[in-house]
Amino acid sequence: MPEISKAYEPQSVEDRWYQHWQSQGCFRADASSPKPAFSIVIPPPNVTGMLTLGHVLNNTIQDILARRARMQGFEVLWLPGTDHAGIATQTVVEKTLKKQGLIKHRNDLGREKFLEKVWEWKEKHGGIIIQQLKKLGASCDWSRERFTMDDDYSRAVTSVFVDLYRKGLIYRGKRMVNWCPASQTALSDEEVEMKEQQGLLYYFKVEIVEEPGTFLTIATTRPETIPGDTAVAVNPKDPRYAKHIGKHVLRPLPCEYSAEQKRIPIVGDDQVDFEFGTGVLKVTPAHDRADFDIGQRHGLAVVEVINADGGMNALAGRDLATLDRFAARKAAAELLRNLGVMEKEEPYKNNVGFSQRADVPIEPRLSEQWFLKYPSLQKARDVVAKGEMRFYPDRWAKVYDHWLENIQDWCISRQLWWGHQIPVWYRKEGDRQEIHCDVAPPAGGGWTQDPDVLDTWFSSWLWAYETMDAATRRKFYPTTVLVTGPDIIFFWVARMIFAGFEYQGAPPFKNVYFTGIIRDKQGRKMSKSLGNSPDPLEIIAEYGADALRFGVMRSAPLGQDILFDEQNVALGRNFANKLWNACRFRQMQGGEVEGEISGRRLASEDKWILLKLNSALIELDRALGEYHFSQAAQTLYRFFWSEYCDWYVEASKAVFFGSDPARKEHTLAVIDFVLSHTLRMFHPFMPFITEELWHAMGYNQDLPEGQGGKTIMTAPWPKPFDQDFLDHYGLDDCYLENVDAQFHLVTEGRNLRSAANIPANKKAKFICKPAQGFSPHEAEVLKILLNAETFEINPDYQPAKGVVTASTPIAELFMSLEGLVDLDAERERLTKEREKILVEIQKVKDKLANPSFTQKAPAAVLAEHEKRLAEWQTKLQQTEAALQALG
RNA sequence: GCGCGCUUAGCUCAGUGGUAGAGCAUUUCCUUCACACGGAAGGGGUCGCAGGUUCAAAUCCUGCAGCGCGCACCA
CATH class of the missing domain: 1.10.730.10 (Isoleucyl-tRNA Synthetase; Domain 1)
Structure with a gap:
């Protein structure tokens, strides 16, 4: 046995053992092993990401489970890999290229060249997070590392698309979607985060055409959309306004429009809340989901005044065109003031949807996108509701269930280049369009592939099984447990459950453990902009x-x-x-x-x-x-x-x-x-x-x-x-109690030393008067623990002057001070001690004096109280004797 | 608005009916031969508030308040 150093130095140890484990194949999972299986798939981190404390938490938990399972004799598969993270990666690469002055926009390179650059980036940065996980000690089977853009995996993603298309669950449609003007792509509902904003509620008036001199006042937070208004709506049950339904008003913007161009109808719609604002709603079908629905019900025109990038277009009028939507809001308010139709502006807090990724307000936008009607919904819901799949902590099951109850179709197309391109081709044949959806491109000429790619989560929802080959799947699917953050319960966990049922006929995991979210000391989320996220490395x-x-x-x-x-x-x-x-x-x-x-x-x-x-x-x-x-x-x-x-x-x-x-x-x-x-x-x-x-x-x-x-x-x-x-x-078990009591005696003795100001490096003389007796070895142990010069056992000891006392149920302990004692201090200590004891005795006595307690409490509790009382009383006697002895 | 969670020592948190706990911080003492990245002994809490159930409540029930989160098309 070599000598080991005085302090542990992890740096000289960790890398060496990690390499050893890897070279010995300790992390390898054997699909043909006779041992029972234990499996986990890693929540794939962003391929170009860096390790965060969130990853540390998450992967440490997985590693603990995996390592323990190995020791318990399971055949363990911990399957690692990374995710292509469509928007995040594309944005990073595009920004970098711009910064380097190589391009102004990705269009400058074109799709193919740009994707080459992304792959280069991936090759360069893609391994970093994996290396970091190794530093942490993660015992993943690296021989099975997967990436969501691997060839095999990509083929699986597209074939799932084709399958769902053929089942009629995937369809294309022109719908109001969440549009991110910064990334210029559609997003799913889950990628929109509601944030409370401090804004203004603008009240402006419009004249009723059929009744000159009669005005309606409209409240809005978005005056810049007035040029896109194609109606004004009131609730038909509202006695104030019902009579105006069918008449018209003149919309104030754009200013240069003729009265005829400004004329829009007043419609009646139950959707309008007459409690809110003035009870009159301006309807902008092109830029608001609810307004779009109203528009559909009343056959209103859809006039788009905001472009994909968030700038205003020509239809917004000469004063607003080319302005950014936020500048346009200010400009529109100014126009209303100048026209003399602005009645008031009041501060107003409302919730605005933000793009989670780009952190800019979402623009509801009508566009043609691909949607998925989720498969295997009922099975996915039941498996959790019935407790066949367990969530830890189980309150997440309720959140999951609630989401499933109100689930909407999933917008899966993204206007990006980095990702799995949608396996659909179009060809114009005269007036009608031919559509071909298959894993392979169609034969013949004139076809163009849909330019959009699929939402990244549309690939990662297959992660729990598509990362495994057939033999591995037989052994390790369904996985034992998934460890992930509750923030991706809808994005990933729920969708993996759908995919598991739909394509493997079984849920992807037996248990799901949701970690907490790592925050800083002040409770703030870790973020790059706050700079409060330490580097785990x-x-x-x-x-x-x-x-x-x-x-x-x-x-x-x-x-x-x-x-x-x-x-x-x-x-x-x-x-x-x-x-x-x-x-x-x-x-x-x-x-x-x-x-x-x-x-x-x-x-x-x-x-x-x-x-x-x-x-x-x-x-x-x-x-x-x-x-x-x-x-x-x-x-x-x-x-x-x-x-x-x-x-x-x-x-x-x-x-x-x-x-x-x-x-x-x-x-x-x-x-x-x-x-x-x-x-x-x-x-x-x-x-x-x-x-x-x-x-x-x-x-x-x-x-x-x-x-x-x-x-x-x-x-x-x-x-x-x-x-x-x-x-x-x-x-x-009696040894537990017995030795605890001896250790308690030691604490009391050390307390005596401390109270008497005997420094820790000075030995003291103790005399012990035991109730039962100690073995010579026990006495030796007590002596060492008390740092005693002598430890004398004397059942008949009568304390002399200059001796301080402590008492415990198993013994009285005396410490000789040999005249050095500060009598006043000791008296004070014992008096305080006595008061404490009296309080405790009173508490127990009160309880025991209560007849309903003695009648109804279980015997064990009663006995325990009686024992406690006796112990306190003994201690009281001994303490009082000690006080007496002090004189 | 609906749902969920939290509220216990200065701080971060355990504690599912029977003597209020840990780590850190703090006070005092100690570089004694594993460790000062250490040891010893202390101090510090009417368990958010108000009711109720019970012999007994931090713990169960009801209401309230504060904080946080999720869901939600009130412009």
Whole structure:
């Protein structure tokens, strides 16, 4: 066993082991393995993206599940890959080319040349995030890495399109869609984010043609669309206006129009809310969804005044044409004021749809797009509603169900170049258009392919199975669990479920675990513009990947957002260092031991730590089984730091500083047992340091190659002890209580020292008056833990002057001060103590004096209260005696 | 507007009916031979508010308030 360094240095360890694991094929999944399957597909990150803390959280969880499953004897497939991320990637590449001055617009290059550039970009940046995941320790089967634009995968995407087209579920139609003027493409409803905006509500009046001198006042937030108004609508049930239905008004804009051109009808429509504004609605069918519907009902003209890029066109009139839509709003308001028709403008908060990607207001726009009527809807809904597929936390099931209940057809076409081009070709034959939809282009000349590409999610919804070949699918589909963020529950999770049912006849996963969203310390979302998103790689360089993993997991409560604080990573690093040094301590006490643990030789604190280990194992399995990762991390932390290091290791010094070699040998055997379990329990959370220590401690040495001999990755996952084991080693729960009580006595004794201002480096003399008695070994342990010069057991001790006292249920403890005591301070301490005790006694007495409590409370609770009362009363007596003794 | 979640120590959070917990921060002491990325001992909470159920409520029920999120065509 080589000496190990004083502090753990992750940098020298992590890369070495990662390479070792890869070269040994530890991450490979074997589809022909007889072992039971455990599988996860990675939520594919954007191919040109960089690792964020969100990825760290998400992939650490997946890695924990994968590594634990391997240790449990499952054949594990964790399938990695990346996503082409249509809009994001195309935008980045186009911007870069513009910045380099190579183009003004992608049209300058043309589709093919531009796509070549995107592929170049992908080749250059596409591997970065994969390398970053490796730094984190992700145990993905990299031999199966996939990309949504791989040839095979692309073929699958188009053939699914063709299939759904033939089933009549995909259709083309002219509809109002969410148009992003920045990216100049249609978006799905899910890509629109409602944001509250502080704007103005403009009130302007229009004259009724048939009744000169009578005016209607209209409230609007968008005066720039007035030139596109083709009607004014009122509610037919509104007594104020019903009489005007069928008459006309003169729209004020464009100014230069003749009265005839300005004339628009007043229509009656139930849609109009007469509570709102003035109860008169201007109808702009070309630029508002609701208005479009009204227009359809009344046969209104659709006049487009805003272009695809968000600028106003000629139909908006000479004053507004060429202006941007926001400038046009101001200009239109100014025109209304100049015309003298503006009645008032009031501040107004309303919700405006924003393009999630480009962060600009969406422009509802009539255009020809491809839509999908979702397949396998009912099955997808039922599988979650019936609990056959479980969501964690399960409240997301409700969100999912609600979305499915109100689901709309999916707009799947995008006016982009980067992506899967729609497999549809058109040919004009005289007046009518021929359409050909197939995976292969049509024969014959004159055909042109639809220029649009498919929404990226239309490719990633096949991810759960299309990334697998037939043999892999047989073994690993449906996957065991999906780990992802709740922000893509509709975008991805729901759609994968549809695709799974439609094309595999089975849902794509058995469980879905939704992580929280990582925020900064102030609770703000991580964003590039705020600059509040730390680079995980820098954190790894400073603290180590294990520290980052453990820190994040320890602070990631189930289903809640996670406030990221670098302090948590420091905690992870400190923990790794503690683990390291605990192993170092073991090494310093001696070499390898041959002997096994013997039930006969186990001291009470040995049994105590083994029982604590067992509890930790039980808690850990339960926590991980329910995806309670932070609870699992806390169990590990508490067991190892508070129970093992703080108490057991300190107690073991009674043996190591003693002179009984057989006893030392046996204690080392206990320590090896506990540490070898601990390393395995920790491995899924902190893979690198545990592997390093596994070898440094020699725990791999006597194990078969596939059972931990080669790597801790294949060491068996520790199981809670069975009854035979507990019986064989005499591990009775009474040792938990017993040793806890002894440790409590130690705390009381240390408190005496502290209260008497005895510095930690000075030894003190203790006399102990036990209720039952201690074994010589236990007395030795107590002596060490109290840092005592002497620890005398004397059942008949009568305290002398200059002695301070603490009392516990198992013993009274006296500490000799040899005249150095500050009597007043001690009296004050004991008086405070006495008051505390009296309060507690009163609380318990009150309860016991209540007849309905004694009659109705369960016997165990009652007994527990009585015991508590007795203990407090003993303590009171002893404290009062101590006060008396002070004089 | 509808739905969901949260509210516990200065901060971040555990805690599903029976003596209020952890980490960080804070105070005091200690560089003692695993670890100062450490050790020891403290201080600090009427568990958001108001009702109700119960022998007993942080925990169950009802209402309210504040914060956050999702859904929603009120211009």
